[in-house]
Amino acid sequence: MSQHRHQLITSVDSFNNTMLHLAGKLPPKNKVNHTFGAALRMQEELRWFEVVKEMLPPPYYERLNNKGKTAHQVFTVQHANLKIEGEKWMKETASSCAIIAMLTVAIAFGATITVPGGRNCENGLPIFSRNGFFSAFAFSNTVSLSTACISLFAFVSILTSSYAEEDFLRVLPKRLLWGLLTLYASIEAMMLSFGCALYFVFKDNYMVFYVGFVLAVLPILAFQHWRGSLVNHLFFEVKKKDNSLES
Structure with missing residues (x-):
């Protein structure tokens, strides 16, 4: 120097x-x-x-x-007042997202019980268990359930945080980022499983199936539109902090 x-x-x-x-x-x-x-x-x-x-x-x-x-x-x-406002904003954001995560968990868990087409009375296996669309349905529903649970845990950890001053630098933004990313993945997987379920209902009417599948993409686009900028900002800010710590 x-x-x-x-x-x-x-x-x-x-x-x-x-x-x-x-x-x-x-x-x-x-x-x-x-x-x-x-x-x-x-x-x-x-x-x-x-x-x-x-x-x-x-x-x-x-x-x-x-x-x-x-x-x-x-x-x-x-920064005392800004810290209070930041805690309030973080709790409000985590609370609203946690509600969506809980609804996704409930929907995904319910879909594992009431499988498309029902079950075979003789062996209890799903009737369409050998169908490729059913495998895609089962996989996407499992992904939706697991990522929704991870998202819910992330938002709960935000709500129960001590909100120390230094937590706003890395801990809280990183938890919020993980919560939003896993919630986004959960919604995507849920819409994919919904599209697969539509196939079994409208497999004889492909036009209705395609229209329904396209409409299923709208919630994903809406989430990207309203929360995409926040996710991108959090991602680059957390990445920037990680790089500075490594250097």
Whole structure:
């Protein structure tokens, strides 16, 4: 590190605030990205604080300003309301998604009991067990049930989290990402199993079958439209954090 750069990052203002103290202050509202929820804004603030912290020598971490506060204490005070808003946003998002996951679990579990075409009275096996569409139905339904359960566990873990300040940096966003991805996979698999079940109902009328199969894709497209940007943002933010930890 050059001497000029070292002097720049270790300089203090008239209130004895280091660069880390200034990084701990909340930016003006007109400078904040409001595209996503408060929890993700909190994540961005924590990441910026960590980036600045890595630039400074360790003795500056605990340096006090004129008010007798460390940079971390300044960050905690400045972001107290944002932390509360972030917890509220995260719980509301997890609660709404958990309801969808529970419904998917119920539908997928019910489909394993009432298989298409019913069962053979003699041996109890499904009548269409040798049909390729039935194998696809059984596999996709199993995937739907398992991924919905994983998604539900992820959202429950968010709801029961301690919501410590550092959790907003990586733990909570990663759980939300896993929950949304597995929920998306569950809905996709459920729609595929629904399409396979349509085959047994309308196998003599392919036009109705194809129309029904196309309509089954609409929930997937709707989920991608409304939650796709959030999933993409979470994915790249978590990946960015993982890469920074590896380096």
